[in-house]
Amino acid sequence: MPQRRKIAAGNWKMNGLGTSLAEARDLAAAHPAPGVDILLCPPATLLHRLSEALAGSAIALGGQDCHAAEKGAHTGDISAVMLADAGARHVILGHSERRADHGETSAQVAAKAQAAHAAGLVAVVCIGETLAERDAGQTLAVVGAQLAASLPEGAHGANTIVAYEPVWAIGTGLTPTPEQISEVHGFLRAHLPDATISVLYGGSVNAGNAAAIFALPDVDGALVGGASLKAADFSPIIRALENA
Numbered sequence: 001m002p003q004r005r006k007i008a009a010g011n012w013k014m015n016g017l018g019t020s021l022a023e024a025r026d027l028a029a030a031h032p033a034p035g036v037d038i039l040l041c042p043p044a045t046l047l048h049r050l051s052e053a054l055a056g057s058a059i060a061l062g063g064q065d066c067h068a069a070e071k072g073a074h075t076g077d078i079s080a081v082m083l084a085d086a087g088a089r090h091v092i093l094g095h096s097e098r099r100a101d102h103g104e105t106s107a108q109v110a111a112k113a114q115a116a117h118a119a120g121l122v123a124v125v126c127i128g129e130t131l132a133e134r135d136a137g138q139t140l141a142v143v144g145a146q147l148a149a150s151l152p153e154g155a156h157g158a159n160t161i162v163a164y165e166p167v168w169a170i171g172t173g174l175t176p177t178p179e180q181i182s183e184v185h186g187f188l189r190a191h192l193p194d195a196t197i198s199v200l201y202g203g204s205v206n207a208g209n210a211a212a213i214f215a216l217p218d219v220d221g222a223l224v225g226g227a228s229l230k231a232a233d234f235s236p237i238i239r240a241l242e243n244a
Helices: 018-030 044-053 080-086 096-101 106-118 131-135 139-150 178-191 210-214 231-242
Strands: 007-011 037-041 059-063 090-093 122-127 160-164 198-201 221-224
Touching (some): 007 090, 007 160, 018 044, 037 090, 044 059, 080 106, 090 106, 106 139, 210 221, 221 231
Parallel strands (some): 007 037, 059 090, 090 122, 122 160
C-alpha cells in the first residue's frame, strides 16, 4: 500500500535572481541522497535555469501558481503545461498570499489543481485561517471548508499535497502551539479523500522549531518560506525531517 511521503518544500515567493542558482546547487550538494523529498519553488524566471542547474540531483522543482486554462489570452499568466515544460513537477496553489492579494477562491484553486493534474503536476494545495478566524473559534470550520472546496475530484497521494499554513504565522515569527498544530493536522487527516495525501505545516518554520514540529502526529513535512532561500538555513530543516 502506498505510504505518505515526507516532504521539505521551499517557497521562494517573489525572491531570487540568477545569483540564487548557487544556493540551490549548494543545497543539492549537501543532500545528494536525501531520505525525504526536497522541493524548491522558485519564481518562474528561474524555473528553467534551476531545472538545468539541478539536473540529476534529488531536488524537484515547482511553480508558485498556474492558470486553470492550458493556453489562451491571459496576459501575464502561466499554465500548468508551461510549468511542466520548464521543468516543474509540482505547483503551489491557493497560498494565502494568492487568496488575499488576488482574491482567489477555493473554487478557482480547485480548477487550477485539476489543470495541474492534467499536466502531470503534483498540486500543493494551501489552506489556513486568519488570526481573526482563530480568535473567533472558527479554525476547523474554515480549514475544513477550504479543504473540501479546494481539492478537485480525483485528488490522491500521488498527485496532491496539502499544506496547512495559518495565515497569522506566515513570515511573522509566530508559530501555533504543538497542540494547535496537532488539532488541525488531525482534523485534516480525518477529512482527506485519500489517506496517502501528505499534509505539510507552513508558517515561520526554521531550524530552531523544525524538529519539534516534525515530531507531531500527522505532520509529514513543511512548506518553508524565507528559511528556504539559503542552503545553510534550509539544510537543518531537511535534516530534522530526515530524523523525525
